[in-house]
Amino acid sequence: MTVSRQVCPFHADEDTAGVPTGREDSSVQFTCRLTSGHPRTGPHTWLYVPEPPGLAGITGYAAELGLAQEMPAAIAEYRGKWIEYGVVEHKYAARCPKDFAEIVGRYGHTAIKPSRYTASAFLAGVLGALSRQGSLLYHSGPATGHWHYNGTISWWSLPPEPDWNSSKLSWADTGCGMSYVPGSIYP
DSSP: OOOOEEEOTTOTTOEEEOEEOOOTTOOEEEEEOOOSSSSSSSOEEEEEOOOOTTOOOSOHHHHHTTHHHHHHHHHHTTTTSEEEHHHHHHHHHHHOHHHHHHHHHHHOOTTTSOOSSOHHHHHHHHHHHHHHHTSSEEEEEEOOGGGGGGSEEEEEEOSSOOOTTTOEEOHHHHTOOSTTSTTOSOO
């Protein structure tokens, strides 16, 4: 899979074309030409290095839970939209409440208490793996609602790619609370 455009990690609505580096690893260099909003003043440059072919798919605990099928199914209801991570988690929890409760029991959740690695991190990691395989599309964007403390967060969609500027559903837009998380201290 060739990546020709990426979104600047510091500007959710600023995408840029990649320039092949000519290196053996098929890497592509991206530069956001905006001069502010980056860790250093001036344009921001980053490198994309494709993963080698033949990498393992979803394995282990995630495979036992059928997450390679369940995560895209959770997103499918919102086909044609970018949906914020919390919307994906909420929909997955509604589709598979016992499995979601097991994941929360294993990893915890920030709706229960702060933790370095949570059910959300586990599920987002699975989404990332599915994105690298081409099953899902990823976009970085603003974090809302329960996840607002992150500043930016992952947004997900199924192919084909929806318009980022007009087809979004944020966690805050849903009006959902955190009561779907077993043991949540939030409504």
